Amino acid sequence: xxxxFRSLISLEEALEIVKGAINPIARTEDIxxxxxxxxxxxxxxxxxxxxxxxxxxxxxxYAVRAEDTYGANQFNPMTLKLIDVVRxxxxxxxxxxxxxxxxxxxxxxxxxxxxxxxxxxxSEQCESKIKLFKPVHPEESVSGKGEDISAGxxxxxxxxxxxxxxxxxxxxxxxQKVRVYERPEVAIVPTGSExxxxxCELKNGQVYDINSYTLSxxxxxxxxxxxxxxxxxxxxxxxxxxxVNALKYxxxxxxxxxxxxxxxxxxxxxxxxxxxxxxGVQIKPGKPILFGVVRDKPVFGIPGYPTSCLSNGYRxxxxxxxxxxxxxxxxxxxxxxKLAQRVVSTLGRSQFLTVRLEDGFAHPVxxxxxxxxxxxxxxxxxxxxxNVDLLEKGEEVDVILL
Amino acid sequence: xxxxFRSLISLEEALEIVKGAINPIARTEDIxxxxxxxxxxxxxxxxxxxxxxxxxxxxxxYAVRAEDTYGANQFNPMTLKLIDVVRxxxxxxxxxxxxxxxxxxxxxxxxxxxxxxxxxxxSEQCESKIKLFKPVHPEESVSGKGEDISAGxxxxxxxxxxxxxxxxxxxxxxxQKVRVYERPEVAIVPTGSExxxxxCELKNGQVYDINSYTLSxxxxxxxxxxxxxxxxxxxxxxxxxxxVNALKYxxxxxxxxxxxxxxxxxxxxxxxxxxxxxxGVQIKPGKPILFGVVRDKPVFGIPGYPTSCLSNGYRxxxxxxxxxxxxxxxxxxxxxxKLAQRVVSTLGRSQFLTVRLEDGFAHPVxxxxxxxxxxxxxxxxxxxxxNVDLLEKGEEVDVILL
Numbered sequence: 001x002x003x004x005f006r007s008l009i010s011l012e013e014a015l016e017i018v019k020g021a022i023n024p025i026a027r028t029e030d031i032x033x034x035x036x037x038x039x040x041x042x043x044x045x046x047x048x049x050x051x052x053x054x055x056x057x058x059x060x061x062y063a064v065r066a067e068d069t070y071g072a073n074q075f076n077p078m079t080l081k082l083i084d085v086v087r088x089x090x091x092x093x094x095x096x097x098x099x100x101x102x103x104x105x106x107x108x109x110x111x112x113x114x115x116x117x118x119x120x121x122x123s124e125q126c127e128s129k130i131k132l133f134k135p136v137h138p139e140e141s142v143s144g145k146g147e148d149i150s151a152g153x154x155x156x157x158x159x160x161x162x163x164x165x166x167x168x169x170x171x172x173x174x175x176q177k178v179r180v181y182e183r184p185e186v187a188i189v190p191t192g193s194e195x196x197x198x199x200c201e202l203k204n205g206q207v208y209d210i211n212s213y214t215l216s217x218x219x220x221x222x223x224x225x226x227x228x229x230x231x232x233x234x235x236x237x238x239x240x241x242x243x244v245n246a247l248k249y250x251x252x253x254x255x256x257x258x259x260x261x262x263x264x265x266x267x268x269x270x271x272x273x274x275x276x277x278x279x280g281v282q283i284k285p286g287k288p289i290l291f292g293v294v295r296d297k298p299v300f301g302i303p304g305y306p307t308s309c310l311s312n313g314y315r316x317x318x319x320x321x322x323x324x325x326x327x328x329x330x331x332x333x334x335x336x337x338k339l340a341q342r343v344v345s346t347l348g349r350s351q352f353l354t355v356r357l358e359d360g361f362a363h364p365v366x367x368x369x370x371x372x373x374x375x376x377x378x379x380x381x382x383x384x385x386x387n388v389d390l391l392e393k394g395e396e397v398d399v400i401l402l
Numbered sequence: 403x404x405x406x407f408r409s410l411i412s413l414e415e416a417l418e419i420v421k422g423a424i425n426p427i428a429r430t431e432d433i434x435x436x437x438x439x440x441x442x443x444x445x446x447x448x449x450x451x452x453x454x455x456x457x458x459x460x461x462x463x464y465a466v467r468a469e470d471t472y473g474a475n476q477f478n479p480m481t482l483k484l485i486d487v488v489r490x491x492x493x494x495x496x497x498x499x500x501x502x503x504x505x506x507x508x509x510x511x512x513x514x515x516x517x518x519x520x521x522x523x524x525s526e527q528c529e530s531k532i533k534l535f536k537p538v539h540p541e542e543s544v545s546g547k548g549e550d551i552s553a554g555x556x557x558x559x560x561x562x563x564x565x566x567x568x569x570x571x572x573x574x575x576x577x578q579k580v581r582v583y584e585r586p587e588v589a590i591v592p593t594g595s596e597x598x599x600x601x602c603e604l605k606n607g608q609v610y611d612i613n614s615y616t617l618s619x620x621x622x623x624x625x626x627x628x629x630x631x632x633x634x635x636x637x638x639x640x641x642x643x644x645x646v647n648a649l650k651y652x653x654x655x656x657x658x659x660x661x662x663x664x665x666x667x668x669x670x671x672x673x674x675x676x677x678x679x680x681x682g683v684q685i686k687p688g689k690p691i692l693f694g695v696v697r698d699k700p701v702f703g704i705p706g707y708p709t710s711c712l713s714n715g716y717r718x719x720x721x722x723x724x725x726x727x728x729x730x731x732x733x734x735x736x737x738x739x740k741l742a743q744r745v746v747s748t749l750g751r752s753q754f755l756t757v758r759l760e761d762g763f764a765h766p767v768x769x770x771x772x773x774x775x776x777x778x779x780x781x782x783x784x785x786x787x788x789n790v791d792l793l794e795k796g797e798e799v800d801v802i803l804l
Binding site: 033034051052053058088089090108109143148155163164165166168169170172173175176192193195198199202204205206207208210211213217218220228304306309310313333335354367368370371373375376378401402 | 460595607773
């Protein structure tokens with residue numbers, strides 16, 4: 001399956017290969033619903049009770065027997081006897097008989113005998129008599145027991161992602177804990193003898209590990225748990241050891257070590273333990289990305305240059321970890337803007353162009369793959385397709401927010 | 403400042419009032435950059451080092467003295483003596499003299515003497531001789547020390563929200579901890595004698611507390627910490643006590659207790675301790691929303707019906723807590739869809755219409771403010787302006803995802 005490095009595949013083809021190689025996580029855990037927003041249901045939720053749990057008033061008004069109101073109009077009101085007043089949270093112990101009514105607040109349980117609520121707006125009170133100027137039909141302004149959700153009916157299904165309204169739905173059913181898929185753990189392994197762990201003094205010729213932090217943030221905001229490794233030096237033994245340790249997790253991401261010379265080690269390790277599915281994609285920056293499967297675990301090799309890494313993080317890792325977590329495809333936040341300057345792209349390469357949004361314009365901030373300011377100044381990116389080689393100044397583009 | 407309940411203000415006016423009453427949090431904390439994604443910077447970040455920290459090769463190739471390559475072309479290559487090979491992470495101890503070169507990997511520190519990198523692609527190696535077929539100019543394919551970011555220059559500013567690329571930027575500068583604004587704490591107080599805490603058995607006429615869970619989820623995903631209170635019964639004493647306890651936090655949200663009769667208690671408590679800024683907005687559902695300020699803390703009273711609460715949560719609470727956290731206005735994720743059915747709205751009321759996205763259509767799921775299924779089935783909502791009373795089946799609408 002190894003592809004020679006110089007034969008690049010298209011972005012779309014590469015994404016399809018990744019998609020085909022990832023199995024969503026199957027492990028589950030039971031968590032409190034107050035922690036469940038954003039998580040993915042691992043069980044169908046069946047209503048264990050009726051909602052509402054009893055017939056209740058849907059309006060502030062008078063609980064009546066509908067038949068007692070028939071014929072009422074502006075000139076001939078029906079007069080009912082007020083026998084009780086029920087405020088929020090209260091229950092009447094009385095029964096509504098013929099030509100009687102009970103004042104009731106929205107949400108209160110309907111008293112026995114009554115089958116409708118007459119609105120305050122269409123009534124007049126004189127001491128303990130209520131005049132109604134409009135008839136009501138049976139069940140008017142009443143939410144029937146189980147009308148919204150009846151016990152035993154399906155409410156939410158496996159694979160649904162919980163949002164605030166669905167968390168509220170669980171509460172409505174009295175559910176305190178819910179079974180969700182675990183957050184997958186993603187090993188992030190920086191490599192390169194020139195890369196120093198944060199907190200260490202830089203030795204001559206070294207730079208700090210940037211990519212693990214960028215990638216960890218992407219992984220975390222995509223519903224997974226990043227497990228950051230220390231920097232692995234560029235040699236077979238260390239890279240192989242790191243790989244073996246990293247395979248304990250659900251996915252493995254190496255950063256650095258996938259460009260021409262360096263990539264040899266990671267390639268060799270992947271091929272010894274598993275297989276490479278592609279190496280090199282028609283994108284810019286980030287071309288030398290490497291993807292394979294080792295012991296059923298997807299493994300990425302992402303080039304070390306920070307903007308290449310950022311670009312691969314959004315284009316490949318983000319959809320991959322969301323799929324792993326059982327989350328739907330990310331819905332990008334897109335801001336339509338005008339380009340502040342002309343942009344030349346490379347035919348045959350999908351370009352990930354970082355931009356800053358300012359004064360309603362998208363200002364390209366990409367300098368070169370190694371530049372940190374290409375990242376620091378970026379609010380989002382413009383995806384320039386492989387068949388486009390020029391975007392004019394002032395042209396409208398979709399900026400996908402980071 | 404008290405407005406009579408029946409005089410409703412517009413949604414826009416109400417949102418302006420809320421905006422004017424909120425002061426972004428000033429408390430700060432120092433956190434690890436690995437925890438800082440999504441947080442708001444409380445300090446300017448000034449580069450404490452040059453990036454790159456040394457002159458480095460921007461390409462794989464040969465470190466040369468540019469002047470030695472002048473005049474090279476396809477037919478008359480310049481021949482240089484290869485005196486060393488520097489792989490990633492290595493440093494050459496040699497100096498490049500006249501007509502000498504050192505093989506160098508991308509990212510490596512430039513050896514003394516050399517001022518440019520000649521690309522491998524334009525060269526040929528014969529044992530320890532390198533033939534170059536193209537001249538290079540000084541600094542070609544070299545990233546100069548501090549060229550990207552020079553020590554002492556500003557990199558990120560107070561108030562910027564950290565995203566993965568900005569977290570990576572901090573790492574590039576060797577920064578391990580960063581000062582951010584604390585996440586504000588928002589007290590969420592369910593009220594109503596008919597409301598039971600989750601985990602308690604429902605008494606006759608009771609329903610479970612739904613709204614604290616919905617609102618907590620919205621608060622948490624908007625960069626704040628929800629502090630959920632137990633249900634406060636509908637009486638002056640209990641509501642006042644809850645208010646006094648809740649005022650320890652940065653914002654207070656009461657749910658339930660803001661519709662006609664019930665609202666009296668919360669209104670009275672707010673007026674005793676502070677002031678009401680509005681009560682009642684031209685929206686549907688959620689009209690009886692109440693907003694005031696007590697001891698400099700913004701206080702919301704959100705109606706108890708679950709969909710009213712959800713709607714107010716997105717329309718009022720979400721922008722308010724983001725402002726409190728120092729976060730920019732939420733960039734909504736919008737999906738343009740066709741309405742699956744005709745929708746009648748109320749003139750003079752901005753409607754929050756919950757919809758489910760299915761088969762490319764937006765299916766309205768709103769039944770009534772009390773219905774849980776209006777929430778459970780919702781993927782997003784359509785904001786119908788106050789001056790629109792009808793949307794036709796098949797009409798294109800913007801669905802804002804929940």
